[in-house]
Amino acid sequence: MNAQSKAPREDVSAREAFRRFWPYTRGIRRWLVAGALLLILAAAGEAAAIWIFGLITDHVLAAGNLAAFWTPALVWLQLSVLTAVASFGGDYLTAIVGERFLLRLRDSVFAHVQRLSPDFFDRGRTGDLMVRLTDDVEAIEQFVASGLIKAVTSVVSAVFFAGAALYVRWDLALVSFALAPLFWVAVRRFTARFRETAVRERDGNGALTSVVEESLSNHTLVQAYNRQPAERRRLHREGVTWLEAKMAENRLSALYEPLVQVIETVCVLLVLGFGAWELSRGRVTLGGLLAFAAYLGYLYPPIQSLGDVGLTASEAAAGADRVIEIMETPPAVAEPPVPRTRAARRGRVAFDDVTFRYPGADRPALEGFSFRAGPEELVLVTGPSGAGKSTIGKLLLRFYDPERGRIRLDGVDIRELSLTTLRENVTVLQQETMLFPGSVRDNIAYGRPDATEEQIVAAARAADAHDFITALPEGYDTPVGRQGRLLSGGQRQRIAIARAMVRDAPVLILDEPTTGLDAPTVRRVLGPLRRLMAGRTTILITHDLHLAPDADRIIVVGREARGQAVASAAARPARRPENRQPPRKVPSSAL
Numbered sequence: 001m002n003a004q005s006k007a008p009r010e011d012v013s014a015r016e017a018f019r020r021f022w023p024y025t026r027g028i029r030r031w032l033v034a035g036a037l038l039l040i041l042a043a044a045g046e047a048a049a050i051w052i053f054g055l056i057t058d059h060v061l062a063a064g065n066l067a068a069f070w071t072p073a074l075v076w077l078q079l080s081v082l083t084a085v086a087s088f089g090g091d092y093l094t095a096i097v098g099e100r101f102l103l104r105l106r107d108s109v110f111a112h113v114q115r116l117s118p119d120f121f122d123r124g125r126t127g128d129l130m131v132r133l134t135d136d137v138e139a140i141e142q143f144v145a146s147g148l149i150k151a152v153t154s155v156v157s158a159v160f161f162a163g164a165a166l167y168v169r170w171d172l173a174l175v176s177f178a179l180a181p182l183f184w185v186a187v188r189r190f191t192a193r194f195r196e197t198a199v200r201e202r203d204g205n206g207a208l209t210s211v212v213e214e215s216l217s218n219h220t221l222v223q224a225y226n227r228q229p230a231e232r233r234r235l236h237r238e239g240v241t242w243l244e245a246k247m248a249e250n251r252l253s254a255l256y257e258p259l260v261q262v263i264e265t266v267c268v269l270l271v272l273g274f275g276a277w278e279l280s281r282g283r284v285t286l287g288g289l290l291a292f293a294a295y296l297g298y299l300y301p302p303i304q305s306l307g308d309v310g311l312t313a314s315e316a317a318a319g320a321d322r323v324i325e326i327m328e329t330p331p332a333v334a335e336p337p338v339p340r341t342r343a344a345r346r347g348r349v350a351f352d353d354v355t356f357r358y359p360g361a362d363r364p365a366l367e368g369f370s371f372r373a374g375p376e377e378l379v380l381v382t383g384p385s386g387a388g389k390s391t392i393g394k395l396l397l398r399f400y401d402p403e404r405g406r407i408r409l410d411g412v413d414i415r416e417l418s419l420t421t422l423r424e425n426v427t428v429l430q431q432e433t434m435l436f437p438g439s440v441r442d443n444i445a446y447g448r449p450d451a452t453e454e455q456i457v458a459a460a461r462a463a464d465a466h467d468f469i470t471a472l473p474e475g476y477d478t479p480v481g482r483q484g485r486l487l488s489g490g491q492r493q494r495i496a497i498a499r500a501m502v503r504d505a506p507v508l509i510l511d512e513p514t515t516g517l518d519a520p521t522v523r524r525v526l527g528p529l530r531r532l533m534a535g536r537t538t539i540l541i542t543h544d545l546h547l548a549p550d551a552d553r554i555i556v557v558g559r560e561a562r563g564q565a566v567a568s569a570a571a572r573p574a575r576r577p578e579n580r581q582p583p584r585k586v587p588s589s590a591l
């Protein structure tokens with residue numbers, strides 16, 4: 001199953017989302033507690049300051065007694081400094097906890113995504129995946145880490161201010177608390193709707209980012225086929241869907257705040273009316289009444305903030321659905337329980353009666369396929385398009401496991417090797433030369449980041465790339481651009497050959513290494529390719545028979561008449577041309 005496909009998603013409740021992501025706070029929980037305690041201290045400081053304000057009103061302002069002002073004023077000043085420090089510390093720790101949580105969760109989701117099969121990426125939409133790794137992960141943080149602190153401090157602050165209000169005038173307090181359930185009703189009604197709109201908004205955001213990503217990464221195709229208006233319309237359509245979802249969300253938040261304010265005003269007016277009556281009868285002092293009103297004023301923000309936590313929880317649950325969906329997509333292959341981390345590095349490859357079907361495909365891409373390739377052998381794999389040739393490389397690299405049969409490297413089933421060890425032993429040179437944005441040097445050293453300058457240059461020389469690289473404006477430091485687009489196809493190919501040389505693996509898979517290159521360029525890369533193949537087991541997947549004379553064996557992967565894709569190993573020794581020159585091997589000491 002593919003997380004990015006449109007399969008119906010199981011909704012996750014906020015509680016489940018919390019339970020699921022709470023373990024990511026391991027190690028930072030003490031900071032979480034410290035942050036919450038500091039914020040509670042700040043709330044207590046504010047409550048005490050209001051108390052002093054009431055005292056000053058009664059004993060200084062109402063009594064006109066300046067002498068009584070200094071002591072409470074000094075205490076108030078000290079309290080406000082203490083409150084400021086506690087509030088700073090609390091906010092800072094909350095931010096640290098939130099950001100660390102975010103970092104850890106994003107790292108973990110990304111690490112999982114990296115283990116998924118190529119099929120997951122081929123079927124899914126990159127833009128949507130990007131939104132899941134950024135916005136959705138952030139929404140979860142807003143709830144689980146900072147949201148939790150906010151909820152705890154809001155509850156404690158509400159208890160403080162409610163307690164203080166009760167202490168000052170319990171009867172007045174009870175009158176105002178009688179309206180508290182109104183808040184709950186408002187919050188509950190809004191939370192459910194908010195959840196719905198949040199899910200739509202997140203999906204819309206993913207779809208919009210996907211269109212931008214797809215359109216920009218295929219800009220040449222778009223321009224060459226005059227598809228700009230169609231792409232603009234596609235973006236606009238997704239933009240409108242997102243706008244509608246966003247507006248529904250904004251409408252709800254815009255409605256929620258004034259509604260809460262109206263409820264607040266009703267409370268305050270009720271208290272003031274009742275208070276004025278009590279004041280006129282001399283049952284409460286002006287200072288007492290003002291302090292009481294202030295406590296109520298301070299009581300509403302934490303209650304409102306609890307409501308906000310409810311809304312954040314809805315958004316987080318919507319994000320959590322999307323993140324959990326990825327986390328629950330199983331990797332196509334698993335590391336063995338006790339992986340072997342050493343291989344003989346001789347390069348003996350064997351496919352024994354291998355049958356493989358792509359996930360969701362109704363017929364096998366390879367069926368009962370067997371072949372062997374030994375050290376220093378060049379096995380050429382050819383056959384019609386779609387017959388399963390490239391699949392051989394994907395299975396050897398263990399992007400997928402066969403349904404039946406087994407694949408061995410130096411006599412060991414590749415399922416027993418650690419994935420790292422296996423992939424250190426097999427280098428692939430793909431049909432489409434993949435370069436990473438970065439310099440020429442970074443790209444050559446991509447498979448072996450600790451490669452020395454001499455090794456990089458030796459590989460570039462052997463790949464016949466050194467001369468054109470030194471002629472580039474910044475030599476080995478020249479940026480190659482996105483997917484190496486600043487270089488020509490032949491240059492990209494030679495850099496990829498140099499990269500494979502630096503990697504120096506005993507098994508080499510060349511998947512259509514000359515596709516897309518014109519005849520002179522093909523002739524130009526043949527020499528470097530031969531040097532790369534020297535001393536290794538090479539599986540050359542190609543329609544192009546330029547290298548056929550060099551092959552030790554040719555395997556024809558074919559389709560049988562019944563229309564099923566069947567790979568048959570019609571292996572036959574290739575005729576070795578008399579004039580075949582032994583390839584010059586790049587001394588491994590130089591690599």
Ligand SMILES: Nc1ncnc2c1ncn2[C@@H]1O[C@H](COP(=O)(O)OP(=O)(O)OP(=O)(O)O)[C@@H](O)[C@H]1O
Pocket residue numbers: 119122358359361365383384385386387388389390391392565
């Ligand atoms: N990710 C995938 N999911 C489902 N089917 C796939 C997937 N990748 C390839 N296939 C199918 O598997 C079959 C073999 O594909 P493969 O890429 O191995 O063919 P090939 O012989 O290398 O073709 P070509 O010469 O055109 O590159 C094809 O029918 C193809 O449609």
